[in-house]
Amino acid sequence: MKHLIDIQELSTNDIQELLDIAEDILKDPVKYSEKCRGKKLATLFFEPSTRTRLSFEAAMYELGGNVLSMASAASSSAAKGESIADTAKTISNYADIIAMRHPKEGAPLVAAMNATIPVINAGDGGHNHPTQTLADLLTIYCEKGRLDNMTIGLCGDLKFGRTVHSLIAAMARYSNVKFILISPVELKVPSYVKKDILQQKNIEYVQTTDLEAVMPELDVLYMTRVQKERFFNEEDYLRLKDSYILTPEKLKNAKSDLSILHPLPRVNEIAVAIDNDPRACYFKQVYYGKIMRMSLILKALEVL
Amino acid sequence: MNIDSIKNGIVIDHITAGRGMEIYHLLGLDKLDCSIAIIKNVHSNKMGKKDIIKVDSDIVIDTNVLGYVDPGVTVDIIKDGVLVEKKRISLPSEIKNVILCKNPRCITSTEQELPHIFRLTDPKNRVFRCIYCETKAD
Numbered sequence: 001m002k003h004l005i006d007i008q009e010l011s012t013n014d015i016q017e018l019l020d021i022a023e024d025i026l027k028d029p030v031k032y033s034e035k036c037r038g039k040k041l042a043t044l045f046f047e048p049s050t051r052t053r054l055s056f057e058a059a060m061y062e063l064g065g066n067v068l069s070m071a072s073a074a075s076s077s078a079a080k081g082e083s084i085a086d087t088a089k090t091i092s093n094y095a096d097i098i099a100m101r102h103p104k105e106g107a108p109l110v111a112a113m114n115a116t117i118p119v120i121n122a123g124d125g126g127h128n129h130p131t132q133t134l135a136d137l138l139t140i141y142c143e144k145g146r147l148d149n150m151t152i153g154l155c156g157d158l159k160f161g162r163t164v165h166s167l168i169a170a171m172a173r174y175s176n177v178k179f180i181l182i183s184p185v186e187l188k189v190p191s192y193v194k195k196d197i198l199q200q201k202n203i204e205y206v207q208t209t210d211l212e213a214v215m216p217e218l219d220v221l222y223m224t225r226v227q228k229e230r231f232f233n234e235e236d237y238l239r240l241k242d243s244y245i246l247t248p249e250k251l252k253n254a255k256s257d258l259s260i261l262h263p264l265p266r267v268n269e270i271a272v273a274i275d276n277d278p279r280a281c282y283f284k285q286v287y288y289g290k291i292m293r294m295s296l297i298l299k300a301l302e303v304l
Numbered sequence: 305m306n307i308d309s310i311k312n313g314i315v316i317d318h319i320t321a322g323r324g325m326e327i328y329h330l331l332g333l334d335k336l337d338c339s340i341a342i343i344k345n346v347h348s349n350k351m352g353k354k355d356i357i358k359v360d361s362d363i364v365i366d367t368n369v370l371g372y373v374d375p376g377v378t379v380d381i382i383k384d385g386v387l388v389e390k391k392r393i394s395l396p397s398e399i400k401n402v403i404l405c406k407n408p409r410c411i412t413s414t415e416q417e418l419p420h421i422f423r424l425t426d427p428k429n430r431v432f433r434c435i436y437c438e439t440k441a442d
Binding site for chain 1: 407409410411412413414415417418434435436437438
């Protein structure tokens with residue numbers, strides 16, 4: 001693995017290797033604290049994303065490495081009209097690895113095609129965000145002890161949420177995984193996701209609008225935000241918004257070992273009262289995200 | 305109808321009837337000085353009707369363009385009046401700068417120098433996708 005642009009480029013063995021490294025980091029972080037001594041990560045963020053950038057930077061610091069970061073896209077040479085290709089060639093002379101976020105789809109691929117150092121896609125518009133999906137996989141793997149034989153509920157905006165599509169594609173690799181897709185009719189999973197992934201691989205899935213009705217079946221509940229701007233009219237939004245807010249009452253019939261995930265940031269779709277429930281994993285997911293990025297950096301830099 | 309046989313050049317045969325002009329333009333044949341014949345609606349035992357293009361010049365054509373527009377065409381290379389090679393053109397695995405990505409969110413929409421590359425992702429349904437944003441070609 002030289003670059004990571006799209007999680008679909010990773011084989012199941014590659015993913016397992018990343019999970020194994022991550023598990024070992026969790027067990028003995030000190031062992032890894034000097035692995036990247038003398039190495040530099042350049043975080044090229046052409047749009048703001050504080051959490052992802054800080055997660056990458058924290059990951060590199062915890063490996064003993066250093067970070068080069070540009071203040072903002074507005075102050076970068078991109079604002080002067082420099083191409084992604086030229087930026088990638090230039091930064092290759094300063095750093096050992098690049099983490100790039102860009103509003104345009106495919107920008108990190110262009111960087112990877114031109115850089116002489118590994119490029120990790122830290123999000124390209126609404127297209128790919130592979131490190132979020134890897135963080136989700138590590139969370140499920142650590143919390144459930146497996147990635148197969150489970151029922152995953154995905155709830156909220158399943159139409160526009162790229163994390164949802166990417167997680168479905170990634171989890172569809174594992175055997176006996178059933179998906180329950182919970183959303184308002186307006187925000188159902190796009191037909192190409194159903195056709196190209198679920199139906200093509202003959203994977204069991206159910207579509208529903210009723211979160212509470214399917215709650216007892218779920219091993220994992222992946223919540224996403226229903227955003228007001230996705231609706232054509234406010235009336236529909238107001239009618240539907242509370243149906244997809246997770247409250248302690250809605251968890252009454254849930255399994256005792258359910259794992260609740262959310263890619264964050266949360267607005268109001270998970271009641272704060274749930275934060276102390278042992279089934280809430282969304283802040284642990286942030287921690288796992290950092291560990292997974294450490295694993296990725298180690299593998300990309302081949303310093304294991 | 306008589307069209308002289310060519311001495312040194314190429315014959316693009318088995319073009320789906322009606323696609324001859326499109327291929328003529330896509331291959332940039334309109335920019336050549338040599339004699340070119342576009343023969344439309346020629347009787348064919350296999351196809352019923354077909355188009356044929358004869359180019360009286362030893363040029364190199366982009367077979368990926370041909371394969372994308374009309375897989376199944378054949379290209380005959382003629383040298384000194386003799387057929388020296390017959391190529392059957394199949395669907396290409398990748399096409400470069402043949403079609404443009406129309407996704408306004410694609411990096412190609414802002415970086416003008418980037419080649420527009422589409423890759424064959426589903427040969428059965430002839431689906432090509434932009435390598436940058438995965439948008440399906442029309």
